[in-house]
Amino acid sequence: MSRINHRVAVLVLDGAKPLDVGIPAQVFANRPSMPYEVRVCGAAPGPVTGGDGLSYHVAEGLDAVEHADTVFIPGYREPATTEPPAAVVDALLAAHERGTRLAAISTGAFALAATGLLDGRRATTHWHYTRALAERHPRVRVDENVLFVDEGQVLTSAGAASGIDLCLHLVRRDHGVGLSNHVARRLVAAPYRSGGQAQYVPRSVPEPLGDLFADTREWALAHLDEPLTLQTLARHARVSARTFSRRFVEDTGYTPMQWVLRARVDLARELLERTDLGVEQIATRVGLGTGANLRLHFQRILGTSPTEYRHTFSA
DSSP states (O other): SSSOOOOEEEEEEBBHHHHHHHHHHTTOBBBBBBBBEEEESSSSSSEEEEEEEEEEESSSHHHHHHSSEEEEEOOOOTTTOOOOOHHHHHHHHHHHHOOOEEETTTTTHHHHTTTTTTTTTTTOOOOOGHHHHHOOOTTTTTTTTTTTOOOOEEEEOOOHHHHHHHHHHHHHHHHHHHHHHHHHHHHOOOOSSSSSGGGGGOOOEEEEEEEEOHHHHHEEEETTTTTOOOHHHHHHHTTTTEEEHHHHHHSSSSSSHHHHHHHHHHHHHHHHHOOOOOOOHHHHHOOSSSHHHHHHHHHHOOOOOOHHHHHHHHO
C-alpha cells in the first residue's frame, strides 16, 4: 500500500439503497487515522434516483472510477430485472484491467456479475436474491451462506450490514487487525462476525413450497419430536415410499428427510430465540436426540453454533 491515501469510489446506480451507499462512504472517509479518501459518483454527475424514498446528487461521474484504487458498487432495487448502463459495465471492466479492486455490497453483485468478472468465481449477495443471481448468471458460483467472498481483486458481500463486514475485512487486509479493530470500535460494530448469512434467513426450509403433500408436511411439523422416517411420511400420505420420495423432491426441491432435518433446525432456532431451554432439552424436543447432533446440523446448515445463535437472536 502506498503512503498516498488509497482512493475509494462509491458508484451510485439508479435505485441505490442508502445504507449500502453510506457504509463504505463512512468507513473509508478520510481522517487522521484513516489513509483513505472517498469520492461518491454515478454513471454521470447530477441527480440519481435512489431507493427507500431517498435520492442522491453526485458531483462526479465515471471519471472518479478511473482514478480509484477500490470501487464499491452498492446494492440497488430490482437487480434481477435491471441491467446496469453499458458505460458502467465498460468502466468497471477498464478499472479491473488497471488492477482496481472491485467490491459489491448486497445486490450490487448483479452489476458486477454483468461485467463477466464473476464468471467461474465464488460470489454472494443478499439471501433473498441468491437464487435470482444464480439463474441470471449461471457461470457465477453463488454461495448463499457467507457474509462476504474475497476473490482477490473482486469481492462481494451479502445484505447491507454485511457491507460493514466486507469493509472491515478490506481495512484488515490493507493495514492489519489494529486499524480494523479501531474502525470497528468507531462504528460500534463487531470486528468479526462468526457464521454466515444463513442464520439470518427466516427459515431453513424456503417458502413457498408446492401444494403436493402439504397435509403431510403440516402433520410432520406437529410431530418433529417423534421418529420420522420416509416410510412414516409416505404412510401418512397414503402412497408408496418410492412415489412419495420422488414427488416430494419434485414439489419442494428437497428429499423428505432433508426437509425434516431443516424443519427441526427451524424449530430449534425458534426455541433458542424464545425460551431458556438448554441445548440438550431443545435437541430432544425437535427430534435430534442429543446436543452434539443439534450442534452438528446447526453448523452444517446455518454456519454457526446454537450458543452463538442464541447470543445473537434471543430476546
